[in-house]
Amino acid sequence: MARAYNFSAGPATLPLEVLEEAQGELLNYKGTGMSIMEHSHRGKAYMAVHAEAIANTRELLGLSDDYAVLFLQGGASLQFAMLPMNLLGAGQTADYTNSGSWAAKAIKEAKLIGNVNVAADCGKEIPTRVPTESELQLTPGASYVHITSNETISGAQWKTFPKTEAPLVADMSSDILSRPFDASQFGLIYAGAQKNLAPAGMALVILRKELAERVPSTVPSMLKYSTHIENDSMFNTCPCFTIYMYMLVTRWIKKTGLDALYTQNVNKAARLYSAIDSSDFYKGTAVPECRSDMNVTWRLPSEELEAAFIKEAADAGFSGLKGHRSVGGIRASIYNAFPAEGVDALVAFMKDFEARNG
Ligand SMILES: *Cc1c(COP(=O)(O)O)cnc(C)c1O
Numbered sequence: 230m231a232r233a234y235n236f237s238a239g240p241a242t243l244p245l246e247v248l249e250e251a252q253g254e255l256l257n258y259k260g261t262g263m264s265i266m267e268h269s270h271r272g273k274a275y276m277a278v279h280a281e282a283i284a285n286t287r288e289l290l291g292l293s294d295d296y297a298v299l300f301l302q303g304g305a306s307l308q309f310a311m312l313p314m315n316l317l318g319a320g321q322t323a324d325y326t327n328s329g330s331w332a333a334k335a336i337k338e339a340k341l342i343g344n345v346n347v348a349a350d351c352g353k354e355i356p357t358r359v360p361t362e363s364e365l366q367l368t369p370g371a372s373y374v375h376i377t378s379n380e381t382i383s384g385a386q387w388k389t390f391p392k393t394e395a396p397l398v399a400d401m402s403s404d405i406l407s408r409p410f411d412a413s414q415f416g417l418i419y420a421g422a423q424k425n426l427a428p429a430g431m432a433l434v435i436l437r438k439e440l441a442e443r444v445p446s447t448v449p450s451m452l453k454y455s456t457h458i459e460n461d462s463m464f465n466t467c468p469c470f471t472i473y474m475y476m477l478v479t480r481w482i483k484k485t486g487l488d489a490l491y492t493q494n495v496n497k498a499a500r501l502y503s504a505i506d507s508s509d510f511y512k513g514t515a516v517p518e519c520r521s522d523m524n525v526t527w528r529l530p531s532e533e534l535e536a537a538f539i540k541e542a543a544d545a546g547f548s549g550l551k552g553h554r555s556v557g558g559i560r561a562s563i564y565n566a567f568p569a570e571g572v573d574a575l576v577a578f579m580k581d582f583e584a585r586n587g
Pocket of ligand 1: 304306380
């Protein structure tokens with residue numbers, strides 16, 4: 230059976246060679262007579278997987294020993310709450326940038342915990358964008374500054390990161406490990422796994438260990454970063470199979486090279502944006518300077534044409550192109566593992582659809 234071109238925003242397409250490798254060792258992991266998902270998380274076989282997953286992350290992001298790498302459950306959504314529970318003390322203020330749906334969710338949860346200053350708000354603007362560094366109204370002495378590096382729904386992405394005095398925190402759920410960047414400018418980074426890293430089931434959290442010391446004593450153990458740092462993400466049973474898949478994916482990224490992957494990602498996105506820009510029929514959703522390399526969003530002249538586009542595309546083997554239900558339109562998610570041939574095939578389909586309907 231041919232694999233579909235899967236443009237889903239998440240859970241999303243994974244590298245074929247990683248899936249095949251997992252398939253090959255699914256029943257009998259390295260001659261142990263059982264699947265890796267049946268091994269004790271404290272046993273030798275799994276512990277080696279866990280250690281490599283952390284080592285690969287450290288190597289790919291060039292992390293110093295000041296940083297901890299954690300695999301936590303509850304997805305990125307729990308991080309919306311866990312972050313302020315740990316880092317936003319009583320009487321302090323956290324700065325948040327509102328760039329769209331995901332940033333707004335992070336803000337909503339933080340407001341339940343403490344004082345939030347919305348340092349810039351372009352969350353509802355159309356065309357969509359992220360704030361510029363110069364428009365940020367930051368709070369002196371803020372406990373941290375939060376950005377959403379890539380708004381998965383609106384298709385707007387920070388191309389460079391702001392310089393801030395307070396620790397910079399980013400929700401990188403939909404673009405982590407899609408491009409090289411200087412991780413040392415961040416206090417904390419979190420990302421749900423199911424977009425660019427692994428199947429669903431965990432959030433990757435990278436933080437400066439010293440930040441974890443701020444936690445108020447009333448926060449329950451399971452919700453403290455310090456608990457998970459002390460226990461190497463094994464305070465309770467960790468999501469072993471997801472971490473195993475993440476280990477294989479990060480091994481694949483290392484083999485490809487993050488720079489090479491970034492070049493591929495930029496090229497894939499550029500081909501779609503150029504198809505959009507060369508037509509009056511398709512209209513990009515994000516301002517050109519903020520166009521996401523991961524989630525390409527656009528509109529057609531009417532909702533009827535969008536529905537027809539999505540249906541005909543699905544019949545032609547392009548899955549997952551429907552924009553998020555909150556905004557409509559078309560969204561092509563083209564994460565690391567999405568093949569360039571799939572982008573070319575979609576561009577050809579777009580030209581044909583326009584010729585028939587434009
Ligand atoms: C998908 C997504 C989330 C939510 O992730 P969950 O793992 O489902 O909680 C948060 N932020 C961004 C930017 C996302 O794309």
